[in-house]
Amino acid sequence: MKYFVPLLLVLLMAGFMPLNLFAAPVESLTVEQVRILGERMYREGVLPSGEPMQAFAAGEIPVEATTFTCISCHLRSGLGAIEGEVIAPPTTGRILYELREPYMKGNEFVPSYHSYAVTLPARPAYTDETLAKMIASGVDPNGRSTMKVMPRYQIEDDDMAILIAYLKTLSSEFSTGASKEFLHFATVIVDGTDPVEIESMVLPLQFNIDRKNSLAIASQNNARVARMAYNMLGPDLLAKRFTLERWVLKGPSSTWYSQLENFYKKNPVFALLGGISHGDWEPVHRFCEDNQLPNIFPLVDYPVLDENNWQTIYLSRGFRQEGEAAARYLASMSELFKERRVLQISRASRRGNALKNGFNDSWAQKKKSAVTDISLPVGSTLNAQQLLKIIKTQDPAVVIVWDDASAIPALRAVAQTTDWKGLLLTSGTWLGDDLWALPEDMRDGLYMTWPYRLPHENIRFDISLKRILSGRKLEDFNSEIISKAYISNEVLGKALIDMRGEYYRDFFLDSIDMLNDTYFPLYERLSFGQGQRYASKGCFIVQLGKGVNPQLERRSEWVTR
Amino acid sequence: MKNVQRRVMTSPQELVDMGINMRATKQEINCQVYLLLSLVLFVSLFFLSATFAQATESPERVVTAFLVTAYDYDPGASGGDIEMGRSICATQCNAFSTDYLNYSEAGGWRIIKMASQEQLRLEIKNPFMDGDCLCTADRYEIRINELSYPDRNILGEKIDHEFESGQ
Secondary structure: OOOOHHHHHOOOOOOOHHHHHHHHHHHHOHHHHHHHHHHHHHHOEEOOOOOOOEEEOOOOOEEOOOOOOOHHOOOOOOOEEEOOOOOOOOOOOOHOOOOOOOOOOOOOOOOHHHHHHHOOOOEEOOOHHHHHHEEEEEEEEOOEEEEEEEEEEEEEEHHHHHHHHEEEEEEOOOOOOEEOOOEEEEEEEEEOOHHHHHHHHHHHHHHHHHHHHHHHHHHHOOOHHHHHHHHHHHHHHHOEEEEEEEEEOOOOOOHHHHHHHHHHHHHOOOOEEEOOOOOOOHHHHHHHHOOOOOEEEOOOOOOOOOOOOEEEEEOOOOHHHHHHHHHHHOOOHHHHHHOOOEEEEEEHHHHHHHHHHHHHHHHHHOOOOOOOEEEEEOOOOOOOHHHHHHHHOOOEEEEEEEEEEEHHHHHHHHOOOOOOEEEEHHHHHOOHHHHHOOOOHOOOOOOOEEEEOOOOHHHHHHHHHHHOOOOOOOHHHHHHHHHHHHHHHHHHHHHHHOOOOOOOOOHHHHHOOOOOOOOOOOOOOOOOOOOOEEEEOEEHHHHHEEOOOOEEEEEEOOOOO | OOOOOOOOOOHHHHHHHHHHHHHOOHHHHHHHHHHHHHHHHHHHHHHHHHHHHHHHHHEEEEEEEEEEEEEEEOOOOOOOHHHHHHHHHHHHHHHOOOOHHHOOOOOOOOEEEEEEEEEEEEEEEOOOOOOOEEEEEEEEEEEEHHHHHHHHOOOOOOOOOOOOOOO
C-alpha cells in the first residue's frame, strides 16, 4: 500500500498524463469559469493568463490572434456559415465529435441541407486529441492541412483543454422558446400607439406565422404542397408550429422591464419580432440584452445606439440618421462655403433633438465650419420674419430647420428670398403628407432628407406587400410600417431556412448577419454583417419635383456613414 | 432665391415632352430626330395600345428610360470648380438614370433601345455652384404589358382592383 500512491503517480505520468493534463486544470475550474475563460479565447483571442494567443497563417506567418479570433470565422454560435462573407464549418463540440458525411440523414433532398453537406469535406469524428492537434497544427483528422483558410494557434495544453471544454458547451442545447413541436415568438407593443400603425405591423407578422402553420397542415393533406414545403423548409422546420404573442406594455417606461419579465416568465419565447414604439425603447433593448433574447427589427424612432449591442437588430439609427446624413452631405461640398456658418433651428422635442444631435455629432467629426443652434420651444411656430432677419445678419451658408409641417410658411419665405444664397434643408419625413403639397414656388429652394428609397422607384414592391394583407387594401394601412413588417418576415424566413434545424438564438442572429444584401421594400439598401445592428445606413437628400403629382428628385447618392 | 431662366429638364418624361426645344449641338440634332420620332411613336403606340387594350385586355404602357453612361460639368461663364462640379454632376446624371427594375420586375415588359449616347444638359441644382451637368445617356423605351400589374390602367393610374380578395 505504501508504494501504491507513488506508483500510481508514475503510471499516470508515464501513460495517461497527457490525457489527464487536458482534463485536470479544467476540472479544477467551475463550469462558469470555463465558460468565461473559454469564451475569452474564442471571442477575443486572449489566453486565461491575459496574454494574446499566438497564431500563424500559412507559411508560418505570425498573425494577430486578437484579430483572427475564432468568432470572426466560426461566428458567435460556433455553427459557422457556408454562405455570406465568411465560410467556415461548425466548431461546436456536438458536431465536431460526430462523423461528417457528404449528406445529412433524413434531409438528403432538402436543398439548404444538401448544399451544406456537400460543401464541407467528409471527416471522421474528432477526439480531444485530434481536435487539439487540428487547432494547434492545422491538420485535420484526414491528415489534410487547413492552414490555407484558418490560422493555427499555439496554445499550451492547459489552455487548450479550456478552449475545447468551451467548444463542447457552445450551442449544445436548444435555446428556450424552441421545442420539438413549437417555435414561440412575441411582438412588443407600447400601449397608446396609433391602432392603424399597430395593425399595420401585427397583420403582416401574424400572416407570416399563420401561413407557415397552414403550410404544415396543408402538406399533411396534399402531396404536392408537401413536396414543395419539404424542399423549401426541410421536415424539421415544416413540422414546427409557430406562435406569436402580443406583449402590450402599459404605463410609464420605468415599469416595462418588470412587465417584460412577467410576460417572459409565462412564455419564454425564442425571439421578438418587430415591436413598435414612438418613444422609449431602452427598457426593451436592455431586457433583450440581459436575457439574450433576439429582437429583429423593432419599429422605433429612437433605437438604442450601442456598438456592443448584440440582441436587437434595428432597421436604422432612427430619426437621428437624417441629421447624420445631412451633415455628411453638406461636408462633401463644404469647400464651396468655407467660412460661412451653418444655422440650425430645431424644435425642442425628442425628434428635434435627435435630428440636431445627429447633425452636430457627425458635423463635429468632419471638423467643419461653426454651427449656430437655435431651439424652437414646443408650442411655438417658426416665424418667417424673424428667421429672415437672423439669416440677414448671419448670412449662413446653410439653414437647417428640424421641424414639422407648421414650418412650411417660414421655409417658403426663405426658399423664395432673393437676398440670400445658400442651402435650405429640412426633414422630408417630418413634413408628413404635407410634403407632397408643398407650394410649387418653394420646391426649387428646399432640400430635404429622405431615409428611404424614392417612392416612385418603390412601386414594384406593392404587389408583394398586398400579398401579405389577407385581401385587404394597402391604402387602409400605414404602408411604411407594412413594409417594415414585411422585411421582418422575409428575414425571419431566410434565417430559419439557413439554420438547418439548429435552433440557437446566437445562430439565428449569426444567420441574419450572413444574409446577402437583397432588395427589400422601402429602403434603398439594407446591409447585414457580423455584429451590424443598424441595417439601413443611408439617406437621400432630395427636392420635390414639379406638378400636381410630384416625384422626389434626388440630389445626393445614398449617403452612408 | 434663385432665378432660373434656362431651359432645363427635370424628369425623363419632361425631356421627351420638351425635346424639340432643346439647345442643340451637332450630336443633339441627331437625337432630336429620335426624340421627335419617339414622340410620334409614343403617341401612336398609345392609341394603338388603347384600342388593343379594349379588344384583348393587354394594354401597354410606355416609359422612357435613360441609362446614363458618362457625365461631365460645364461651368459656362460661372468659373465653378471643375472637380467639385464633376462630383455633383455624377449624382445629377446618375439620378437621371431610370431604375428599370420597377418596370422589369413587374413582369410583361420589353425594352427597346431608341438612341445611344445622347447628350443631355441638366441644371446643376446646387446653390453654391452654377453651370450645367452634361450627361451622356442611352435612351430606351420600356413597353409594359400590364397583365401582371393589374392595379394600374394604361395611363399608369391606380385602379381599384380587389384581385387578392377575389371580390
